[in-house]
Amino acid sequence: MKRFPLGRFSVARIGFGAMQLPGPGVFGPPRDRDQALAVLRRAVDLGVDHIDTSQYYGPDIANELIRDALHPYPENLALVSKVGARRDESGGWLPYDEPDQLRRAIEDNLRSLGVEQLAAVNLRSMDDATSDERFDDQLTAMIQARDDGLIGGVGLSNVTRERLLRALERTDVACVQNQLNLVDRASIPVLEECTSRGIAFVPFFPLGSAFVRPNPVLDNEQVLNTAERLGVTPVQVALAWTLGLAPNVLLIPGTSSVRHLEENLAVADIELDDQARQHLAAVAG
Numbered sequence: 001m002k003r004f005p006l007g008r009f010s011v012a013r014i015g016f017g018a019m020q021l022p023g024p025g026v027f028g029p030p031r032d033r034d035q036a037l038a039v040l041r042r043a044v045d046l047g048v049d050h051i052d053t054s055q056y057y058g059p060d061i062a063n064e065l066i067r068d069a070l071h072p073y074p075e076n077l078a079l080v081s082k083v084g085a086r087r088d089e090s091g092g093w094l095p096y097d098e099p100d101q102l103r104r105a106i107e108d109n110l111r112s113l114g115v116e117q118l119a120a121v122n123l124r125s126m127d128d129a130t131s132d133e134r135f136d137d138q139l140t141a142m143i144q145a146r147d148d149g150l151i152g153g154v155g156l157s158n159v160t161r162e163r164l165l166r167a168l169e170r171t172d173v174a175c176v177q178n179q180l181n182l183v184d185r186a187s188i189p190v191l192e193e194c195t196s197r198g199i200a201f202v203p204f205f206p207l208g209s210a211f212v213r214p215n216p217v218l219d220n221e222q223v224l225n226t227a228e229r230l231g232v233t234p235v236q237v238a239l240a241w242t243l244g245l246a247p248n249v250l251l252i253p254g255t256s257s258v259r260h261l262e263e264n265l266a267v268a269d270i271e272l273d274d275q276a277r278q279h280l281a282a283v284a285g
């Protein structure tokens with residue numbers, strides 16, 4: 001599988017997102033713990049060396065599953081997390097993005113994953129209207145964590161092109177993680193900026209997410225038609241399209257199923273033809 005740099009790591013272009021491993025709503029224990037552990041082990045067996053997670057998946061659950069399944073970790077495994085949120089007692093998502101909270105969240109991730117350093121951590125504020133001043137303070141905390149050796153690289157999530165450029169005036173950025181899929185292409189300008197600068201771009205919700213029904217990507221008619229014509233699944237069409245956007249795209253599709261994981265990783269060998277690309281160009285909403 002082709003690779004791309006992620007901080008000091010070089011990772012396969014299809015990794016794994018751990019968000020589907022905890023219980024429904026990314027809250028509480030998994031429905032089937034053995035299956036969750038099996039997914040993680042199979043992923044690494046099949047060459048996955050980039051796992052995206054967060055302390056707030058569960059909370060704690062995703063990180064504990066990763067540790068139970070894979071610790072001691074292979075040397076080449078890039079563990080990437082995100083900070084900026086926390087969960088309340090009923091699973092609600094709350095901001096946790098004061099500079100000292102970001103630092104604490106990074107330390108919590110290190111503890112629960114059982115590592116001394118994460119490959120990268122994404123700053124992911126829940127507040128889309130964060131002021132420049134507040135963003136600067138948050139970024140200072142991330143840079144400090146990197147300079148203290150807690151994280152290998154600073155990542156940014158849900159970031160505009162302008163914010164990315166603002167951050168780049170102060171620091172290298174190891175990765176950007178924004179929503180991007182066949183029907184939501186709003187982050188293409190951010191992707192293009194990352195491509196031109198050699199920054200890894202990690203699209204989240206590449207399959208339209210587990211939260212929206214009907215699924216805007218997988219139930220789309222052009223996706224279904226293309227899948228049928230090529231003899232692959234709609235999931236594989238969606239992932240192959242996203243992977244084909246640029247060489248710096250690193251996929252992290254999330255699944256709680258070994259069969260789905262295998263289907264997703266097989267996308268490394270699927271290339272869409274011109275007819276498919278033209279057909280899918282019309283999908284964007």
Ligand SMILES: NC(=O)c1ccc[n+]([C@@H]2O[C@H](COP(=O)([O-])OP(=O)(O)OC[C@H]3O[C@@H](n4cnc5c(N)ncnc54)[C@H](OP(=O)(O)O)[C@@H]3O)[C@@H](O)[C@H]2O)c1
Binds near residue numbers: 020052177206235257
């Ligand atoms: N930075 C952020 O703010 C942010 C936000 C959201 C997510 N993320 C990260 O991005 C990763 C990817 O996003 P995501 O997992 O939420 O959404 P996604 O990849 O768009 O979709 C996940 C959904 O697709 C299903 N699925 C996966 N593979 C499948 C297959 N081969 N066939 C049929 N269904 C399949 C999963 O169900 P099954 O479990 O049944 O396979 C789940 O319902 C997450 O795991 C997380 O690490 C980051």
